[in-house]
Every structure is written in C-alpha cells, then in structure tokens.
Amino acid sequence: MYIPAHFAVDxxxxxxxxxxxxxxxxxxxxGAQGLDANPLPFELDAQAGPHGTLRAHVARANPLAQQVRDGDAVLVIFRAEQGYISPGWYPSKAETHRLVPTWNYRVAHAHGRIRLRDDGRFLRGLLARLTRTHEAGQPQPWKMGDAPPGHIDTLLQSIVGLEIELTQLVGKFKLSQNREVRDRLGAADALDATGDSQSAALAGAMRGAGQG
Known part of the structure; x- marks a missing residue:
C-alpha cells in the first residue's frame, strides 16, 4: 500500500x-489456486503477540479451510468510513482552481501468519466472545445458551477456527491532511450537509485529523 508521510498512521x-x-x-x-479473499468478522486480541492476534472462523466447506497451511503469510484489510471529496468543497478553489476530486478513507492492513484451529474449546470460546461483543447493544442480547440443547455442538462441527498472529500492522488515514485547514474543514462541512451517517463519520474523522 502506498502511504505518503502525511497519511501514515503507525x-x-x-x-x-x-x-x-x-x-x-x-x-x-x-494458495494453490491463486489469490482469494474472504470477508470475515474478526476478534482482535491486542495483547497476544507483538502486534496483536486476530481470530475468526469459516465454514468447513469453505475452500479456504483446505487451501491454507499453518504458517502461510496472509493479509487482512479493515476499512472504516470513506467517501468522495469534490474540489468544489474547498474554499481555496475560487482562488486557484488548481484542485481535483479525490477520495478520503481510513484503512488498516494487518499482515500475519495464519494457523487453523480445529478444536471445540477454541471455537466455542471465540463464538461466545463474538456474540457478547456484537449483541451488547441489543435490547435483549442473544446468547449461545438460547439455542436448543446440542444445536451449538452440531454447528461447531461445521466450522474451523482461524488464528493470525500479526507480524506487521500499517495504517493509512487519508483525511485531507495535505490540504489547508480551511479546505479540510470546508470539505468536512460539505460531507455533513449530505445527511448520511457514513459521510458524517468521515467528516468527524477529518476534523479530528487536525488535532494532536
């Protein structure tokens, strides 16, 4: 990933x-079949290893479970808010006209070595933690104990765990830090005016990029 110095996050x-x-x-x-990409919800254990460890699971029927080998190098890409930036949103456009459209975003690239985990205790613990995390905001959080007896045990047989100890973690927050403050804030205001939540989140990140 190309990362100019003003967008680099370490x-x-x-x-x-x-x-x-x-x-x-x-x-x-x-793998043997070439490049592949699978979107998966990951758990991060920031304290495991020098850069953290990611854990997830896939269906046993997923070719990934047969194609990867313990120790294979992998990359996981995490994307946050993103959006188009019009040059018309920059106050300086009226003065110079030397501006073009761009796209702002925040992204993290997690490099590591993968390991397959095919044991029930690991899988049950992972599913329990993922469930607690993502059900926490629900009025009546679902928990694994709500499933019929034996149902979770049956499901565990159809999945395989993945564990990735990270060897490198790099980030790129492209938030108009290379523009004048008035241009960055002007673009943030224009994003807010669109009225959608992702644009509002990107606007907030752009304003925050000028702090610290």
Whole structure:
C-alpha cells in the first residue's frame, strides 16, 4: 500500500481501535489456486503477540479451510468510513482552481501468519466472545445458551477456527491532511450537509485529523 508521510498512521492503539470498530476484514490468501479473499468478522486480541492476534472462523466447506497451511503469510484489510471529496468543497478553489476530486478513507492492513484451529474449546470460546461483543447493544442480547440443547455442538462441527498472529500492522488515514485547514474543514462541512451517517463519520474523522 502506498502511504505518503502525511497519511501514515503507525500508532498501534489507533489501528486497533479501527479494527474493533470495523471488525469485518477482508482476509487475503494465496494458495494453490491463486489469490482469494474472504470477508470475515474478526476478534482482535491486542495483547497476544507483538502486534496483536486476530481470530475468526469459516465454514468447513469453505475452500479456504483446505487451501491454507499453518504458517502461510496472509493479509487482512479493515476499512472504516470513506467517501468522495469534490474540489468544489474547498474554499481555496475560487482562488486557484488548481484542485481535483479525490477520495478520503481510513484503512488498516494487518499482515500475519495464519494457523487453523480445529478444536471445540477454541471455537466455542471465540463464538461466545463474538456474540457478547456484537449483541451488547441489543435490547435483549442473544446468547449461545438460547439455542436448543446440542444445536451449538452440531454447528461447531461445521466450522474451523482461524488464528493470525500479526507480524506487521500499517495504517493509512487519508483525511485531507495535505490540504489547508480551511479546505479540510470546508470539505468536512460539505460531507455533513449530505445527511448520511457514513459521510458524517468521515467528516468527524477529518476534523479530528487536525488535532494532536
């Protein structure tokens, strides 16, 4: 990934936070059949390993479970808010006219070595934690114990766990940091005016990029 200095993010806490808030990552692998990508919801254990560890599961019928081998190098891509930026949103456009459209976004690339985990205890613990995390905001959170007796045990037989110890974690937050402050804030205001939640989130990230 090309990362100009003004867009580079090397703060592990900021990248871990992005992963937690946007846990659906694209797992990119390279096996005998060539490149493949699978979108999966990941759990991040920031304390396991020098850069953290990602855990997920796939259906046993997924070719990924047969094609990857323990120790294979993989990449997981996590994307946060993103959106088109019109040059008309920059106040300086009226003065210079030397501006073009662009696209702003936040992304984290997690590189690591994959390991298959095919044991019930690992899988049950992973599913329980994922469920607690993503059900936490529900009025009546669903829990694994709500399923009929034996149902979870049957499902566990149809999935395989994945564990990725991260070897490198890099981030790119492209938020108009290379523009004048008035242009960055003008674009953020225009995003807010669109009225959709993703544009509002991107606007907030752009305003925050000028702090610290």
């Amino acid at each position: 703060d592990p806490a900021a990248l871990h936070d992005l992963i937690r808030q946007h846990p659906l990552g694209d797992l990119v692998t390279h």
